[in-house]
Amino acid sequence: MSKCSTVISFNYDVDLLSKWRNVIMEHQDPKHSEWVLEHLDLNAMTIDQMPFKIMPDELYEDVAKAVAPINVIKDEHCCSIERLKPNTKVELHIDHGMNFTAGPLVRKTNVLFNLSDRPCNIIHEDSKLNKSFHKGEILILDVTDTHGADNTDCDEWIDLFGLNLRMTYSDTIEYFKTL
Numbered sequence: 001m002s003k004c005s006t007v008i009s010f011n012y013d014v015d016l017l018s019k020w021r022n023v024i025m026e027h028q029d030p031k032h033s034e035w036v037l038e039h040l041d042l043n044a045m046t047i048d049q050m051p052f053k054i055m056p057d058e059l060y061e062d063v064a065k066a067v068a069p070i071n072v073i074k075d076e077h078c079c080s081i082e083r084l085k086p087n088t089k090v091e092l093h094i095d096h097g098m099n100f101t102a103g104p105l106v107r108k109t110n111v112l113f114n115l116s117d118r119p120c121n122i123i124h125e126d127s128k129l130n131k132s133f134h135k136g137e138i139l140i141l142d143v144t145d146t147h148g149a150d151n152t153d154c155d156e157w158i159d160l161f162g163l164n165l166r167m168t169y170s171d172t173i174e175y176f177k178t179l
């Protein structure tokens with residue numbers, strides 16, 4: 001286990017998650033605004049945060065199927081669509097806004113699925129710990145530790161699906177060993 005992020009191969013349904021991503025991107029439609037809890041349009045990325053418990057059942061069921069055997073609990077877990085903008089860099093940060101102890105979006109660890117054909121480059125304070133992950137891989141990321149993303153050499157959007165299982169980084173790593 002690396003200190004702040006780990007890449008593992010994982011056989012998830014990219015087509016199903018990508019179809020679902022398109023639904024999220026239409027969230028400006030008033031019928032979606034009640035279940036997209038937060039939409040952020042930042043300098044280098046956009047983030048849409050969604051707790052499963054306020055989402056339509058069919059979307060939750062699609063996600064659960066796409067990421068099986070990960071056990072997605074409707075009343076507890078959250079997910080996100082996170083899109084890195086072309087030729088930009090997400091500067092090093094900690095996800096303070098996620099409130100690590102309480103609140104509907106509390107998140108200590110982000111499990112990221114790459115839905116794009118291009119690699120996603122995650123950066124850390126110690127550049128020796130930087131990671132690159134591709135479609136067919138997931139990145140388990142400790143968001144209580146410093147991280148960012150470097151998309152400066154890529155002229156395409158990188159689309160990521162994020163799963164928040166509400167566990168610490170080390171507990172998440174241990175959970176994935178059981179799958």
Ligand SMILES: [Fe+2]
Binds near residue numbers: 093094095143147
């Ligand atoms: Fe972050």
